[in-house]
Amino acid sequence: MTLESAYSTNPIVQQFLRYGNLSAEAVKDIDQRTMHFLxxxxEHFLKEGQNLSSYFVIxxxxxRAYFHRNEKEVNTWFGEEDQIFGSILPxxxxxxxxxNIQFLEDSEIYAISSYDLNDLYRIYPELNLIGRKIAEEVCIILEERAVSLHTESAAERYETLIRLQPNLLNRINLGHIASYLGxxxxxxxRIRKQ
Incomplete structure (x- = not known):
């Protein structure tokens, strides 16, 4: 991390720094391309069928992310502050x-488009490494989730959720959590009472 990047308050920059170093020029360029939303x-960040391609940080x-199946909403993941997100296909x-990606609370987010990211990857080679590390982490999370759904009991999946995202339980309604757990x-x- 350079001295200049240590002073950036941009949450996207701060998340990228978890995966590698950034030059002062890269930080400045990321700052200029970052969008801020309330x-x-x-409200939704993304709806099914849209091709809104960007990374964002809350x-x-x-x-929550969810899709529709048999006229029901199926929750696939939840996100909270200080994590980087994006819908994989876009x-x-x-x-x-x-x-669909929906806000469950009034939220403040920072986003950068995939178009801008690809341009930044071309200009700043250190961002290629950071992008690869983020993609690898997404693959690991998805594989762990798939294995969990096929090998763990509902109680074990609930325990995993509590261990990995303990702050969610007080912020998300039980219907969403049940849907996520399948x-x-x-x-x-009944599981919560045990």
């Missing part, structure tokens, strides 16, 4: 999203 509870708030494959709300209530 979103209200229940400075304040919480989100970001990595330039395809329309199958998921169980009914009644089953979740």
């Amino acid at each position: 979103k209200k509870k229940n 400075a304040k708030g919480i989100i 970001v990595y494959a330039d395809k329309p999203s199958f998921e 169980i009914t709300q009644e089953t979740l209530s």
